[in-house]
Amino acid sequence: MKKRGIGYGCTFYGTGYGNGFPDVSVAEAELNSDGKINVYVGATECGQGSDTIMRQIAAESFGSSVEIINYYSTDTDIMKDSGTAAASRQTYNTGNALRLASEKLKDRVIEKAKDLLNLNTTVGLKIENGEVFLNSFKATKISLSEIASSLGDEKLREEATFVAHSTEMDEETGQGCPYWPYTFGAAAVEVEVDTETGKVDIIRAASAQDVGRAINPELVEGQMDGGFAMGYGYAVFEDLNLKNGKIVNNRFTNYLIPTAMDMPELEKIIIEDPESTGPYGAKGIGEPVMTYVAPAILNAIYDATGVRMTEIPVTPERLLKALKESETK
Amino acid sequence: MTTVNLNVNGKDYSVEVDGSTRLLDLLRDSLGLTGTKEGCGEGECGACTVIMDGEIVDSCLVLAFQCEGKEIITIEGVQNGDILHPAQKAFIEKGAVQCGFCIPGMVLATKAIIDKNEEPTDDEIREGLSGNLCRCTGYNKMVEAVHRAVEINKEAK
Ligand code: FES
Ligand code: FES
Numbered sequence: 001m002k003k004r005g006i007g008y009g010c011t012f013y014g015t016g017y018g019n020g021f022p023d024v025s026v027a028e029a030e031l032n033s034d035g036k037i038n039v040y041v042g043a044t045e046c047g048q049g050s051d052t053i054m055r056q057i058a059a060e061s062f063g064s065s066v067e068i069i070n071y072y073s074t075d076t077d078i079m080k081d082s083g084t085a086a087a088s089r090q091t092y093n094t095g096n097a098l099r100l101a102s103e104k105l106k107d108r109v110i111e112k113a114k115d116l117l118n119l120n121t122t123v124g125l126k127i128e129n130g131e132v133f134l135n136s137f138k139a140t141k142i143s144l145s146e147i148a149s150s151l152g153d154e155k156l157r158e159e160a161t162f163v164a165h166s167t168e169m170d171e172e173t174g175q176g177c178p179y180w181p182y183t184f185g186a187a188a189v190e191v192e193v194d195t196e197t198g199k200v201d202i203i204r205a206a207s208a209q210d211v212g213r214a215i216n217p218e219l220v221e222g223q224m225d226g227g228f229a230m231g232y233g234y235a236v237f238e239d240l241n242l243k244n245g246k247i248v249n250n251r252f253t254n255y256l257i258p259t260a261m262d263m264p265e266l267e268k269i270i271i272e273d274p275e276s277t278g279p280y281g282a283k284g285i286g287e288p289v290m291t292y293v294a295p296a297i298l299n300a301i302y303d304a305t306g307v308r309m310t311e312i313p314v315t316p317e318r319l320l321k322a323l324k325e326s327e328t329k
Numbered sequence: 330m331t332t333v334n335l336n337v338n339g340k341d342y343s344v345e346v347d348g349s350t351r352l353l354d355l356l357r358d359s360l361g362l363t364g365t366k367e368g369c370g371e372g373e374c375g376a377c378t379v380i381m382d383g384e385i386v387d388s389c390l391v392l393a394f395q396c397e398g399k400e401i402i403t404i405e406g407v408q409n410g411d412i413l414h415p416a417q418k419a420f421i422e423k424g425a426v427q428c429g430f431c432i433p434g435m436v437l438a439t440k441a442i443i444d445k446n447e448e449p450t451d452d453e454i455r456e457g458l459s460g461n462l463c464r465c466t467g468y469n470k471m472v473e474a475v476h477r478a479v480e481i482n483k484e485a486k
Contacts, residue, residue: 047428047465218424225467226427252373252462260458260468265451 001195004203005304009295010186013288014179016089020168023089026080027098029058029105030157035130035145037062037105038070041098042082043090045073048286049219050090056215057095057279061102063128068144080159088284091215092181093164095279100160108156112147165277181275183283185209187228187296193304195323198316200236200301202262208269209289213281217270224268224289231293233257236314335396337362338406346393353377353388355396356403364404364433368462375461378434379403385441385460404433407440415485416440419477427465434461439475443482449475 017023028040039058045051055069062068072078082094106127113132114122117140126135133141169176190204207224214220237256241248249255274281294312302308307322330345337360344359356362356379368376370389377388380402407414416439419425426432435458442449442457449457454475458468 047426049427222424222427222466222470225469226465227467229467230464251371252369253371257462257464258468259460259462260455260472263455263468266467266469 003193003195003304004190005193005300005302006188006190007296007299007301007303008186008188009292009297009299010184011288011291012182012184013088013291014182015092015284016087016164016166016179018087018166019178020166023083023087023093023164023166025082025089025094025097025162026159027082027094027101027162028079028157028159029098029101030155031105031109031144031148031151032070033148033151035143035148036068036070037102037144038072039098039102040079041071041073041094042076042079043073043094044085046085048085048090048223049216050085050094052219053091053215053282054095054098057098058102060280061099061106062130062144063126064130068130088183088286088288089164090286091282091284092275092278093162095215095282096277097160097162099279100162101158104158104160105156108158109144109147112150112156113142116142116147116150181212181277181283183210183212183285183288184271185285185288185292187231187292189293189296189300191297191300191304193301193319195305198318198320198323200297200314200319202232202264202297204267205264206267206269207289207293208271209285210271210273210283211285212275212278212283213272214270215280215282220270220285221268223285224270225263225266227285227287227289228266228293229258229263231290232263232297233313234290235294235297235312237262239313239315331394333394333397335399335401337401338403344393348392348394350393351389352379352381352386352391352393352396352401355393356388356401362403362405366430366433368430373462374431375434375438376431378437378461380437380441383444385438387460402437402440404436407436414440415478415481416443416474418481419474420471423470423474423477425466425470425474427463431461431463431465435463435471439471439478442475443478447479447482449479 030038032038041054043050055066055071058069059066110122110125124135130144131141165180167177169178186208188206192201192203207228275283298309307326333346334343356365366376368374372387372390379388381399416436438458438461454472
């Protein structure tokens, strides 16, 4: 028999290393001789899109498009440490460091522009599309490339460090504020359980994630799809099966992960509630997007069958066994 | 050692191979075409996908000597000079790429889908991509990308 059920799961998730562990990111920004902005960031791009969004963050600071950013990442010879691409921390932590470095550089660029334009104050000067201009009288302007060529051998380069706010938990009471910020998310799924075969199919699915602010909505959606697929695999397919400390399912013939045919269409809901301490309001969502998926699926299995599965993955064998046990009770 | 004559991405090659050389090794080690990836080496992941005489194959499961007289297309051969293949364009446009490890195989799988089917349905696309595993994207953006590749093909007509 095929039985359907609906389940929900939700989480809150702390960004960064947490628990008082020093979480430090350094980034640098520099005016290149042609007026472009060189950015040096130690954030590792492993497919999550950090190269893209870091360029967006730097470009935003200069009121310009990403084309003005020359982006350099992950070369320890020419840049400082931005910390690991882990703990969902790069957007928030390194994004913040980069925003600070960019803004420091921007202040210096504006200071130079003031001198070159023979003004007595920087008040009213703005940067947009590679030009510094007086907002009230736009004809008074100078381009970043003109500023750069006026510098001769002098280099405008600024560095900034961002240290995340995190305190140690009290080990006795479990109280404290080990992370900042937290991000919130939820999934809803409808499953169909085949009580003859023990197979669980997802019929419909939705995922909602608080991102503070989506710097790149396309990439956020990609992360949500990817997180859902991992959560789905975690819940019903992926079984390492350890025997005497050895992995039994050590190849793709027996360690099953979802394919394009398993993955349902996913309704993706991006929730934007800007985080006051984040770069332009953003928070990281690398890990959180998968955390609520397995609970939602297990709740849906419960709703469909009345059987509460307490072990994952819910393989057909395990589910059939549990269904049988519940009948004989 | 035997000599195998084959055509890869429009160029003829004569390569010395031994009985256990796989097409994957021939491509990567003898011809330096490292766009084709090895994931599992056992025909499960699709990272090593290439097109052989118009059909998708896992190059880890094809022995090099079986390629005598065959035409092979690898990821290096799908674009036309500087012009990206519609599948490549669509993957970029739709953000269907994350770490990129599965992408050469995915692009070739996409090419195979749209070469054979001018109007693939969602189910046909998912089936067509299902031999290629991706750990990052959750596939949905890829499904969108295949639809987009179909559109790009139509726009070009
Ligand atoms: S390497 Fe050939 S299918 Fe995985
Ligand atoms: S993009 Fe990383 S495996 Fe597919």
